[in-house]
Amino acid sequence: MRGGSFRAGLALAVSISPAAAQFDVYDNPSVLSLPTTLRATVRVPVTTTPEGPADTLTALYPRLAACWRPPADLEAAAITARFALRRDGSLQGTPRITFTRVPSRRRDALVAETLSSLARCTPARLTAGLGGAVAGRPIALRFVYPGPNQGDRP
Template identity: 90%
Template sequence: MRGGLSLAGLALAVSTAPAAAQFDVTDNPSVLSLPTTLRATVRVPVTPPPEGPADTLADLYPRLAACWRAPADLGASAITLRFALRRDGSLQGTPRITFTRVPPRRRDALAAETLSSLARCTPARLTAGLGGAVAGRPIALRFVYPGPIQGDRP
């Protein structure tokens, strides 16, 4: 043994030292409350949604897509919009386009229409339960437009 600890002493020192990766929930409660992105794909245009507030995510997504309209001369395309809602269904923060599949010459028109449609459809009418469940959580909503010819998918 040279300069300090024997192998047995090193093993004892390692086994009694707390592991760096261990923590108590009360030490770092934010680890358990990280928002999980809610994801959905909606084929647009959507028929008018039913009346009344949305009570489930399956009710919410088509309601948010119901205001979407195809820009002129748009072929098959897809676009993903990321945003968050408050408990009352209003937008929280600034929505962002995170993905597009469209010819470059049509990208700006598609992005503008998608952002405008979200503005037209919000605040969304939500039940208190759904409002509490989605408040502040990121939502990634993908709009898929098959084009003027049905069956033509991006």
């Protein structure tokens, strides 16, 4: 009998003690941090993209870059766009350009092409699992263009 009343008393103490069930954000600093940015570099223009919905990050990044085309008279260049996707693969908000490596006279054309290519390539076809994993997380996608005459050179 005594054991039964002890368990009942313990259950009562836990159920009426709200402090035991509360979570303090200062005990866990990761709650205060922003989501980890997903980062990738894609060499553009992308020549082949897999069929069907993307089910991994490795399959997603080339699909997001598949619509990118070099602006006229563009030499070697690199640009990074930061954006987020919704669960259905559509853009969440407006992408931001965070980095460019291009002559200043070609910067505006490169930025415009990169932003419009993301708009053309979205909504990206995603599996439900990948859509849930990337939804709302920042993505920093770096587009690297080796130049018109570089062929397969890195």
